[in-house]
Amino acid sequence: MLPLIGFWSGLERARGRKRMLALYWVFHTLCALGAALPLMAPAVRQLGRSRLGDELMRQFDLAWLAEVYSVAGEAAAPAAVFAAVAAGVILLLGGVFLAGGAVPMLAREEAAYTPEEFWRGAGRNFWPFLRLALYSLNAYAAAFLLSGLVRRGAEAVWGEGLEARPLVWAGHARLAILAVLSGLISTAMDFAKVRLALSGSRQSLRACLGSLRLVWRHPGVMFWLWACFAAAGAAAAWAYVELAARLEGGGAVGFVLLVLAQQAYVLARIGLRFAAWGAAAELDPILRPLPAPEPAAAAAEALDYQI
Amino acid sequence: MRHWLILISASLPLCAQLARPIASYDIRATLDADKHVISGEQTLDWVNDSPDTVPTLQFHLYMNAFRNSRSTFFRESGGQLRGDRAAEDGWGWIQVESMKLEDGTDLTARIQCIAPDDGNRDDCTVIEVPLPEPVKPGAALRVRMKFTTQLPKVFARTGYSGDFHLAGQWFPKIGVWETKGFRRAEKSGWNCHQFHANSEFYANFGDYRVELTVPSRFVVGATGELVRRTEDAKRGTSTYVFVQPSVTDFAWTAQPGFLRFERMFEAAKQTTQEELAAAARLHGIGIEDVRLSDVKMIALIQPEHAEQTERHFHALAAALKHFGLWYGRYPYRTITVADPPYGAGGAGGMEYPTFITAGTSYKAPADVLMLEIVTVHEFGHQFWMQLVASNEFEESWLDEGFNTYSTGKIVDRVYGGTSLPLMVFGRNVWSWLRLPKLTQASMDRAAHVGYPVRDPLATRAWEFYDGSSYSINSYSRTGVALRTLEALLGEETMARVMRAYHQRWRFRHPHSRDFQQTVNEVSGRNMDWFFEQFVFGARRLDYAVSEIGSRELGEPAGVFEKEGKKETVTAKDARKRDREREKRGGKAQHESWVKVERLGDGVAPQEIEIRFRDGHAERRAWDGAGRWAKFTFTRTAEVESATIDPGRRYLLDVIFANNSRKADYNTALSTQWTLRVLFWAQNAMLWLTGLV
Numbered sequence: 001m002l003p004l005i006g007f008w009s010g011l012e013r014a015r016g017r018k019r020m021l022a023l024y025w026v027f028h029t030l031c032a033l034g035a036a037l038p039l040m041a042p043a044v045r046q047l048g049r050s051r052l053g054d055e056l057m058r059q060f061d062l063a064w065l066a067e068v069y070s071v072a073g074e075a076a077a078p079a080a081v082f083a084a085v086a087a088g089v090i091l092l093l094g095g096v097f098l099a100g101g102a103v104p105m106l107a108r109e110e111a112a113y114t115p116e117e118f119w120r121g122a123g124r125n126f127w128p129f130l131r132l133a134l135y136s137l138n139a140y141a142a143a144f145l146l147s148g149l150v151r152r153g154a155e156a157v158w159g160e161g162l163e164a165r166p167l168v169w170a171g172h173a174r175l176a177i178l179a180v181l182s183g184l185i186s187t188a189m190d191f192a193k194v195r196l197a198l199s200g201s202r203q204s205l206r207a208c209l210g211s212l213r214l215v216w217r218h219p220g221v222m223f224w225l226w227a228c229f230a231a232a233g234a235a236a237a238w239a240y241v242e243l244a245a246r247l248e249g250g251g252a253v254g255f256v257l258l259v260l261a262q263q264a265y266v267l268a269r270i271g272l273r274f275a276a277w278g279a280a281a282e283l284d285p286i287l288r289p290l291p292a293p294e295p296a297a298a299a300a301e302a303l304d305y306q307i
Numbered sequence: 308m309r310h311w312l313i314l315i316s317a318s319l320p321l322c323a324q325l326a327r328p329i330a331s332y333d334i335r336a337t338l339d340a341d342k343h344v345i346s347g348e349q350t351l352d353w354v355n356d357s358p359d360t361v362p363t364l365q366f367h368l369y370m371n372a373f374r375n376s377r378s379t380f381f382r383e384s385g386g387q388l389r390g391d392r393a394a395e396d397g398w399g400w401i402q403v404e405s406m407k408l409e410d411g412t413d414l415t416a417r418i419q420c421i422a423p424d425d426g427n428r429d430d431c432t433v434i435e436v437p438l439p440e441p442v443k444p445g446a447a448l449r450v451r452m453k454f455t456t457q458l459p460k461v462f463a464r465t466g467y468s469g470d471f472h473l474a475g476q477w478f479p480k481i482g483v484w485e486t487k488g489f490r491r492a493e494k495s496g497w498n499c500h501q502f503h504a505n506s507e508f509y510a511n512f513g514d515y516r517v518e519l520t521v522p523s524r525f526v527v528g529a530t531g532e533l534v535r536r537t538e539d540a541k542r543g544t545s546t547y548v549f550v551q552p553s554v555t556d557f558a559w560t561a562q563p564g565f566l567r568f569e570r571m572f573e574a575a576k577q578t579t580q581e582e583l584a585a586a587a588r589l590h591g592i593g594i595e596d597v598r599l600s601d602v603k604m605i606a607l608i609q610p611e612h613a614e615q616t617e618r619h620f621h622a623l624a625a626a627l628k629h630f631g632l633w634y635g636r637y638p639y640r641t642i643t644v645a646d647p648p649y650g651a652g653g654a655g656g657m658e659y660p661t662f663i664t665a666g667t668s669y670k671a672p673a674d675v676l677m678l679e680i681v682t683v684h685e686f687g688h689q690f691w692m693q694l695v696a697s698n699e700f701e702e703s704w705l706d707e708g709f710n711t712y713s714t715g716k717i718v719d720r721v722y723g724g725t726s727l728p729l730m731v732f733g734r735n736v737w738s739w740l741r742l743p744k745l746t747q748a749s750m751d752r753a754a755h756v757g758y759p760v761r762d763p764l765a766t767r768a769w770e771f772y773d774g775s776s777y778s779i780n781s782y783s784r785t786g787v788a789l790r791t792l793e794a795l796l797g798e799e800t801m802a803r804v805m806r807a808y809h810q811r812w813r814f815r816h817p818h819s820r821d822f823q824q825t826v827n828e829v830s831g832r833n834m835d836w837f838f839e840q841f842v843f844g845a846r847r848l849d850y851a852v853s854e855i856g857s858r859e860l861g862e863p864a865g866v867f868e869k870e871g872k873k874e875t876v877t878a879k880d881a882r883k884r885d886r887e888r889e890k891r892g893g894k895a896q897h898e899s900w901v902k903v904e905r906l907g908d909g910v911a912p913q914e915i916e917i918r919f920r921d922g923h924a925e926r927r928a929w930d931g932a933g934r935w936a937k938f939t940f941t942r943t944a945e946v947e948s949a950t951i952d953p954g955r956r957y958l959l960d961v962i963f964a965n966n967s968r969k970a971d972y973n974t975a976l977s978t979q980w981t982l983r984v985l986f987w988a989q990n991a992m993l994w995l996t997g998l999v
Contacts, residue, residue, distance in 0.1 A: 028996070032988035040984050044977035051948050051967035053976045063749050066757035067962050088995060095996030133999040140998075162469045162564065164649035164669035165611050172732050186997070245741045255979060262986040269993050 002283060003224035007232075010279030013106050014271045019113050020102055024270045025263075027098060031091050038083060042072035096133055099277075100125030104197040106274055107281035121197070128196045131204035136189045139212065143181035150174040183226035188215045190280040195288075198281070210288075218287055225283070229276050233269065240265040325553040325638050326814035329354050329511035330481050337520040337544075338474075338561060343467040345456040349478055352449050352513075355442040357486035357495065362441040364450070365421070365499035366403075366434050369476035372502035373399035373459035373466070377429035379422065380463075383769060384504035388463040391653035397460020403434065403479055404453040412439055414450075424501045424769060432502040433482070454479055461647075461654045464507075465558075468651035470525075475558040475659055476507060483511050483698075483816070490698065491818040500700040505777045506768035508692055508699040508706065510555040512814055520546045521561045528567075528607045528643045529559035530662045551639070553814065554660035555696050560645045565607040570620045572627050574599035586632045589799060590806055599631040605643040611669050612646055615678060619644050619665060622682035625721045630690050630713065633802065634809040637689060644682060656681045658688030672735040676718060676725035680747070684714040695812045702819050703777070704764040704842070708785020713805075715747030715786055724749075748790060748958075754783035756961050760847040764788060765819045787958045788841055794956035795837070796830045804829045819843070836910075841959060846909035850931065850951045851965035857899040857945035861885050899946035904935045907961065916953040919944040926953075946970060 014021070046068065047053035055061075101122030105113055154170030192211035196204065215222045240261060247258040336347035355361050372380035375398065386393040406414040420431035442448050456477050459466040465475040482499025485492040492498070498509065521527060523538055523545040531551025538545045551557070578599055586597040604627075606619045623642060631637050639661045646665040647654040656666040666681035687710040691697070697705035718725075724744025726737035758779040761772040771777040793801035808817070808825040823838045840846040862884035864876050885895070901917055913931045918924045921944035929936050929951075940946065950967035952960065960966065 028989050028992050029985070031992050032985050035988045035992075036981055036984040039988075040977070040981045044980060046964045048972045048974075048977045049969050050964045050973075051950050051969055052963055053973055061749065062745055062753040063756055064964065066753040067964055070756055071962060071964075091992055091995055092999055095999045098996075099999065129999070136998075160469070160650065162471060162609075162648035162650055163611050167649070168669050168733065175732065241740060248741070252975075259982055259986075262982075262989075266986070266989045266993065269990070273993075273997060 002221045002286065003228055006221075006225050006279035006283040007228040007275070009282035010275035010277070011271075013109060013278030013281070014274035016109075017102075017105060017113060017274055020105060020118065021267060021270055021274065023118075024098060024102070024273075025267055027094060028266065028270070031087060031094070035084070035087050039080070042076065043068050046071060092133070093130075096129045097122050097126050099193060100129050100197075102274065103129075103193045103277050103281075106278045107194050107197050109281075124200075125193075125197055128202045128204045128207075129193060132189060132192055132196065132208055135205055135208040136185060139185045139188070139208075140182060143178060143185060146181065147174045147178040150177060179230075180223065180226075183230060184215050184219075184222055185212075187222050187226045187276070187280070188212050190276050191215075191284055194277065194280045194284050198284075214287055221283070221287065225279060229272055229279075232275075233272055236265060236268045236272070326512035327354075327356070328352070328513045328552070329356055331513035331515065332478070332557065333516045334478055334557070335518045335520075336478070338472065338522075338525075340470060340472070340522050340525065340561070343458040343472065345458065345474060345477060347454050347456065347478060349452050349454070350449060351452065351481060352447060353442075353481055354447045355444060355484065357484055357489070358444045359484070359486050359495045360441045360443055361484055362438060363497070364436045364438060364448075365482040365497040366436070366479045367476070367482060367499060367502070368401045368403070368432055368434055368479055369502045369507065370399050370401035370456050370459070370465070371431045373397075373463075374431065375429070377427075378432065379425055379427045379430040379501045379769075380432070380504055382427070384463065384774075386462075388504060388653065389656075391462040393462045394460040397462070397466070399457050399459025399466060401454060401456045401477070401479070404455060406436060406450060406452045408439075409449040409451070414438075422501055423497075423499065424503070427501070430501055433499050434479075435497075452479055461651045463653050464657050465654065466651075468648065468654075470564070471560075471562040471648050471651050471654075473558070473560045473645070473647065473651070473654040473657075473664065475654075475657060476502070476556075477558070480510060480556070483509055490816050491820055498698065503700070503769040504774065505771075505781075506699045506703050508556070508696075509701075509816075510696070512553050512555055512696065514552040515550065515554060515557045517549045517557055517559070518546055519549070519559060519561075520544050522563075524563045525561040526563065526565035526567055526607060527559060527561045528565070528605060528645050528662065530554060530557045530643075530660050532641055551661060553638075555693060556660050558657075558659035558662050560607065560647075560662075560664075562607075562648070564610060564648070565645070566610055566613055566616075568606045568608060568616050568620075570604045570606075570624075572602040572604055572624050574601050574631075577624055577628050578632065582632060589802055597632060597636075599628065599636045600638075602627055602637055602639070603641045605641060607643065607645040609646050609648045611649075612667055612671075615646075615667055615671060618673075618678050619646070619682055622679040623686060625679075625717060626683045626686040629717045629720070630687060633713070634690055634806050635694075635813065638694070639689075642686065642689070644685075656685060658685045658692060660693045661689070663688070670733055672726070672728065672730075674726040674738050674744075675728045675735060676722050677728075679722055680714065680718055680725070683717050684710060687713050687717075690809060694814065695809055696814070696816050697812075697818075698816065699768065701767045702765055703768045703781040704785040705817065705819060705822065707781040708764065708789070711747075711751065711782045711786035712789040715751060715790075719746045719748060747786075751783040751786040751790075752958055754779050755787045755959070758784075760784075760845050760961075763845045764842045784959075791841075791956065791958045792826070792834070792837065794954070794958065795834075796826070796832070800830050840909050840911075847907035847961060848909035848911060848957055848959045849905075849907035849961050849965075850911075850913055850957075851904045851906050851962070852901065852915075852949045852951050852968040853904040853935070853965075854902040855900065855946050855949050855968050855970055857897045857970070860896040860898050860941065862888070894943040896941055896943060897945045899940045899942065901938045901940075901946065901949040902935060903929060903938075903949070903951050905931060905933065906965075909959070911957060913951050914953065916950045918947045918949070920947045 101118040104121040105111060105118060151174050154167055158166040188211040191214055192207040195207045243261050244258055247254045247261060331352045332349055334347055334349040336345050338345055372378050403418060406418060414436050417436050418434050421433050421435045422430045423433060458472060461468050461473060465473055482497045485498045486495045515531060519527060523543050527547050529549045531549040533547055534550050535548040536545060583594050583597050587594045604620055604623045606616055608616050623644060627637055641661055643662045644665050646667060655664050657664040663685035667678040671678055691709040692699060692706045699706045724746045726735060726744055728735055729737045758775060762776050762780055764780050764785050768777060804826050807829045808822055811825060812821065819842060826834050862881040864878045864881035867874050903915055911931050913929045915927045915929060916924060919942060923944060927938050948967060948969040952966055
């Protein structure tokens with residue numbers, strides 16, 4: 001039940017943070033515009049005045065993509081790669097910064113959203129969260145290493161054979177292992193953020209290891225919690241793809257509805273991200289009860305009260 | 308010898324001799340499946356059908372391409388082909404143990420390796436043998452040879468992997484003696500090229516009888532018809548005898564694990580009377596001349612691909628039908644498709660007479676047509692390579708390119724487009740994502756557009772700029788060029804051209820110029836300009852509408868001659884006249900202009916369609932020779948758009964987007980697409996920030 005409790009509670013917490021949701025949407029949209037506009041410039045410049053524009057840009061025309069690449073691609077490629085790397089770095093740093101503001105808001109249900117509070121949290125948590133992100137890379141690398149070992153092992157056993165079947169199934173297993181491990185690491189890092197945000201601690205490594213230990217101790221809860229969010233994400237993707245298929249080719253109105261559906265999907269994904277943090281905040285005190293106060297500290301508290 | 312002649316004769320009712328045999332082989336070969344070694348003896352009957360006296364013999368020893376890393380093949384390919392890399396311990400070679408003439412003269416000591424293409428002394432894929440007596444015109448020569456072939460670990464077309472064996476280019480094969488004028492040769496001599504990274508086929512027609520002895524557990528498939536199988540229980544071996552007249556090569560495969568299936572292509576059931584009548588009408592021949600014959604289709608399938616068996620048969624049947632109706636009936640009695648196992652992909656997608664290899668994978672999704680494309684394509688080589696036996700070494704476009712064109716037409720017609728594999732846990736999500744299917748025509752044009760025009764189509768296979776230039780030109784760009792030709796000549800004329808070319812050169816060896824000649828003759832048009840630029844030249848075709856515009860022509864102002872007197876119209880008067888005309892409801896005249904440019908060095912006559920805002924449209928012709936041309940129009944309506952080559956006949960044009968220009972910028976289009984890309988960028992960014 002715990003995973004479901006966490007999942008619903010996370011959704012509930014995310015539901016109450018609409019302004020934060022909007023802020024996240026603006027941030028991602030601005031970054032995406034920064035990437036989309038330069039990317040589309042050569043394409044639409046070429047086709048904006050072409051009679052073939054509508055036809056060539058209908059969905060996915062391989063020959064036209066080759067045309068765009070042959071006209072603009074080769075020359076623009078180095079700049080595009082540089083821009084993509086730069087945008088990625090800015091995006092990651094921005095993501096860490098915003099998470100610093102968002103996690104405390106989601107962790108403290110009673111706290112009302114104010115921009116001041118949000119930005120304060122973002123500033124306070126930036127460095128601990130950034131260190132946490134860097135530490136988490138080790139965990140992700142370990143997951144990739146493990147999946148690589150599965151691949152190597154499969155190739156050593158079946159690579160020289162005349163059947164692809166065992167290798168294909170080993171590939172599925174490898175992908176599944178990678179997905180589950182990445183999901184668990186991501187969940188662990190959500191718990192670590194909540195731990196850092198609530199305790200005001202700056203000990204990122206301790207939070208990272210502690211959360212990984214938490215996953216180790218409660219693998220079932222963590223797996224099903226991740227599975228709930230993965231299923232919700234898949235359901236949102238499925239709903240979007242099905243809806244988009246019906247809206248495609250529906251004229252101007254259809255296109256406006258399609259854009260709305262796209263943005264609703266983006267908001268859903270951000271909402272799920274918030275919900276994952278909210279779920280971690282909900283389950284953290286249950287899975288990791290705080291130790292009872294020591295007698296000396298209790299006595300001091302009582303003394304304070306008397307004074 | 309007598310024995311096998313009797314066998315050939317006995318099988319003649321089954322497989323009639325269709326071409327005059329020039330190089331016929333009687334081969335006895337035994338496979339040592341553990342060592343992957345073939346020990347063979349062969350008797351070659353070669354006829355000098357030229358007016359020349361031939362002093363030497365030249366043979367291909369293709370398998371020596373895999374002998375070491377200094378062979379021409381290895382130097383050109385770098386030890387990898389089509390994504391497969393040579394194994395470190397998988398060398399292959401062929402050794403001619405002895406060579407004797409019928410009278411017992413031993414030629415073995417006279418054998419010497421030669422490298423006619425690149426002078427590579429380390430390459431021994433061609434040998435030359437001086438004869439004690441030259442072969443006189445019209446004379447026949449019988450040569451008996453013993454040879455040993457070590458198959459390489461397969462990565463390029465031929466070899467072994469585990470207990471799978473694909474023996475292609477495995478026996479000493481005589482070159483083609485070309486007399487001056489034969490296939491437009493400038494001088495008489497042997498045409499016997501070394502084994503290169505790309506291309507390998509050119510041989511005379513002949514009758515083959517091949518006796519293969521393999522361990523009995525093996526399932527065998529080969530060129531031709533199986534006429535006898537005997538088993539030696541004591542040795543645990545089986546001997547298969549295959550016979551096939553009128554072919555240019557012989558290949559075979561053996562693997563214990565093959566599942567063997569047979570289906571009949573029943574011509575009467577596969578073709579309707581209407582289809583036959585339409586084909587007969589189109590080509591102006593009798594319906595009996597287009598009627599197809601029954602063919603036994605044999606599939607040797609890997610057990611893990613068993614569920615794909617019917618896909619192979621369906622593709623084979625589609626190919627037999629359409630190639631047959633379009634170019635002429637398939638004249639042989641069998642076609643065998645062998646499906647190489649995982650790990651032997653390098654042997655897949657290959658063509659030999661009446662024997663082809665497939666290209667598929669475990670659980671290949673039904674909407675990804677790779678299996679069908681490969682099977683139809685390799686079958687197509689029965690027509691372009693085997694029946695019309697062009698020289699693939701020197702003119703690969705006549706082989707691979709013609710086949711790409713034909714394959715594309717069949718696959719697009721029978722199957723529509725293909726999905727690409729976007730596999731997630733064994734499921735292809737391409738269709739689920741509603742991504743559109745890709746046609747062969749679109750994929751060929753994408754390849755053509757995406758790669759610079761560096762070499763003529765008609766370039767010798769080893770003289771292309773690089774491997775990509777070879778494959779783009781030999782396959783995709785030729786496909787696009789032939790589709791362009793089809794658009795210029797008309798579909799029906801092109802169909803007549805292709806059939807006429809095929810029929811004229813069936814069981815013969817054409818040159819590129821022979822196709823050009825057929826095009827001109829059948830179409831009744833001189834298409835030399837097309838061939839010189841886009842087949843024998845490397846011209847880039849790119850025309851663009853570079854500018855369009857309109858301006859209003861007001862009433863004129865200035866000094867005018869009127870009835871011998873000078874009359875001055877002031878600017879004020881002119882404006883007044885304009886206003887008066889507007890009051891009367893009269894429309895102003897507009898001068899519109901359209902500028903078109905030739906951006907490439909390819910020249911082609913062009914048609915330009917100009918549309919005006921009142922719905923009126925005009926077409927103008929331009930010979931396309933100058934760098935640019937300007938067309939002006941005076942009409943009340945302004946120009947709305949201009950399109951060069953509105954019928955999009957010139958598929959060779961490397962940029963279609965600039966072929967037209969509208970006066971108004973299409974803001975809706977660019978907004979729509981920017982929003983679409985924005986969405987995908989947002990998603991990509993959410994994945995990234997999801998990590999932190």
